[in-house]
Amino acid sequence: MGWLHTCFGITFSVILFAVFWTGTLTVFDKEIDQWMKPELRIPITDNVSLDEVVLPRLAELDLLPLSAVWIGMPRERVPVIRLHYKDANGKAHEEGLHPRTGEVLDLTDSDAGSEFFFRFHFMLHIPGILGYYIVGLSALAMMTLVVSGIFIHRKIFQEFFTFRPQKKTRRAVLDFHNLTSVVALPFHFIIPFSGLLILITSYFPWSMAVPFEGDIKQLDAKLAAYEKPVIKPANEPGDPVGTLDRYIDRANSIWRAQEGEGTSDPDWVAIFNVNDAKTYVVVERFFANHRVALGPDQVVFDPNNGEMIDQFKPLPIHAASNWLEGLHWIQFDHWPLRWLYFLAGLSGCIMIGSGLVFWIESRIKKAQPDATSVRVVRAISTASITGIILASVGFLIANRLIPKNINLDAIHRHELEIWTFFFIWALTFVHAVVREKSAWREQCFAIAIASVSAVALNWVTTGDHLLLTLGRSMWSIAIMDSVILVCAATALWSGLRLQRRLRESRNVAVSIEG
Amino acid sequence: MIILAAILSLLACTLLALSQRKHWKKVAGTELAVHASKAIRVCGWLLLVAAWVLCIIGEGVSFAALILPLLIATASFITALILGFQPKLLTPLAGVFKR
Known part of the structure; x- marks a missing residue:
């Protein structure tokens, strides 16, 4: 076990530290965004009307027919409306709209926290799939290191609270390594585990495509159709969507009737089959604020008659995986827990760093x-x-x-x-x-x-x-x-x-x- | 509720640390009797259970399952730092059990 711990530790420490460090920073990704894009520093607005703010903007745009428009609702941590669309040439755009005035904000061109640090965390800024695999292997190594560490550290309970900073460097560093490893042991195991779970379909897409004879496109189509109905366009021009607020209100009342008053509001609204006679609106909660579990709650409306077409809620069988994924994504509104994650992330960095330093000090001695x-x-x-x-x-x-x-x-x-x-x-x-x-x-x-x-x-x-x-x-x-x-x-x-x-x-x- | 749970967790961790002979000696300067060690340990575990109950009542099972392990981790880390740098800070707490 000692050999395994050392071997994996030396091989993966550098990557693990980078992944843990950027993951820890990503706990406050939206705050980093606000720091690096000062235009986002606006007070949170209550009772935002998409009809007054977003629909006039959509009317100005020359949208790609049959494309989809996604509208991110303003939140405490992201106080602007995010608008994603494709123009008539098929070029994707992302805009930030002021939630009260609808003004298109001239945002600083920065990848900031929610893009640069976030992407680095799971793909090391390496193009293609290679970065994913390196991080995936490192996550597996991390789990192996945690388990092998338990076997190596025989006095796990006797030395649970032991830290002797006055001792020689090697001893003090080893104490610090043991301390940060042991106190947050469940965290250090479940974070790489849940990370692997989130990206498992990226690592092994062909395993899920087996029932579709290896056709990944067919798999993607089935998955998309599972969460919401895929309505084929009529290929005839249709009226623009007249209201979004009404659909949000109706989705809210449906969720409140099912879950009680405290349930969270939608965080995305999407318009599919833009400018077509068969356009439809999806009101979605993907990262619900008041729960750990991740997973889309969706209500689909037909703007032609205002009727609800479909409602999707994750099945109970999804509860465990949605909870595990949710605990890794940390999109819930829970400030104390966010801080605890940040501290635990730092303890992971210290654990990896001190392990590496201990190994070097030992080699220097020998x-x-x-x-x-x-x-x-x-x-x-x-x-x-x-x-x-x-x-x-x-x-x-x-x-x-x-x-x-x-x-x-x-x-x-x-x-x-x-x-x-x-x-x-x-x-x-x-x-x-x-x-x-x-x-x-x-x-x-x-x-x-x-x-x-x-x-x-x-x-x-x-x-x-x-x-x-x-x-x-x-x-x-x-x-x-x-x-x-x-x-x-x-x-x-x-x-x-x-x-x-x-x-x-x-x-x-x-x-x-x- | 979560602040109370955090305080209880910290108190629980310091008691669990003090129930170990070497930490007790460092803090109190005396040997720890076996029955006293057991009593301190029981108090520590009871406080942890109380923190767990408070977390569930205040935050629900789903959040409590995340909050409590992280509260205990933070409390244990703080306890170890106090024992490493300023163990005498815990002398008044040890004094309660000395009597």
Whole structure:
């Protein structure tokens, strides 16, 4: 088991740390979006009327006939209306509409949290399916590491609360590794498990396609038809949809009659077969606010006569998988639980990072500290832990420094931000190779300086400083700035502690030589 | 309700830690008798059950199944940090059981 734990740990730690780190950031993805796209910082609006706000906008657009239009309802964490449509040329567009005025918001071109960090979390920003498989294998490795760790850590109960920071580095790091592993053990197991469950059809699409003789398109069509009726277009021009508010009200009353007053409102409204005589409207709750389980509740209406055509609710047999998927997606409105997820995610990062550091410290003790293999592994570890944190903060700084309307022919603005992230990450590796032992400490100090700079740049470029955001109850921005400042303080503390340890070890070496 | 559950979880974890001899000695400076260890452990587990009940009443089974393990994880981590850096902070709590 020890061999298995070490082997899997060394092979997958770097990827696991990156996946856990971006997953932890994604817990607050919508808050990162608001921080990186200041146009989203608008107060939440109650009683939004899609008839007044969205339908006039749809009337202005030249929509692709028979396409679908998706309208995301405003929420506390996403206070604007999101409009997804295809124009007459088939080009997909995404717009943010002001929930009161209907004004099309000129959003900063940034992939921010809900796109960049989110996608990195499950595909490492690698195009195609390769990233999915790497993350999937890493998730399997994580589960193996958790189970093998239980067997290795024989004194799991006796040392449940044990942490001895005063001991030598190796012992203290191992204590920290054991502590963060054991206290959040169920979390560290169920998160990769539920992640695998969510993406199982991406990993093995052909297994589900077996009943359809391997035809994945047929499978997709059957799955789509399972959740909502697929109504074939009449291929005759039809009237535009006259109301959406009425369908939302009716869907709400249906759900309230079935589940009681406390049930949540719809989060998406979709219009299918646009501009056709057989157009239809779907009111959907995919990420219901007040429950863990994920899963579409849908009510389908025919706008020609206003009648309900169909209602879909997940079958009871879906309850377990929907709950497991819901606990991974974290789309529910539960702030205390969101914070607990964030802390547990950080504990996962510490667990992976401390495991890697312990392995390196052990090798340094056994081998020549200046051996090339040790130097390379140490550089990779530094870049994969402090490096990715610094790159993430650099991503935020780039967002504030790159002009909003920058116009480059070859590259989009959001790509510039992403390139900055990867450039800084690569730079931390080079720095770690050159600076060796000092790299940890110096990168910690760099994180501290960069984090304070990010908060200052947010203030300078938007005028929203921490006291102001707290005073005006702009919680998303206040949370972001606070967390970044805590990150700065932690990095500074860690850097100073590493500096003290380095000085002590040098003094010991000098006294031995003397 | 969730704040109360969090407080109970933290208290439960500190008691479960104090029921272990080495932590008790670090905090109280004395040896821990077997019967006292058992009593502290029982109190710790009872408080955890109380936190669990509060979570279910306040948040429902579905959310409670997520909240309680994460509350216990956070409480255990805080307890370990206190024991590692400032164990004397727990001396007043140990004093209750010394009597």
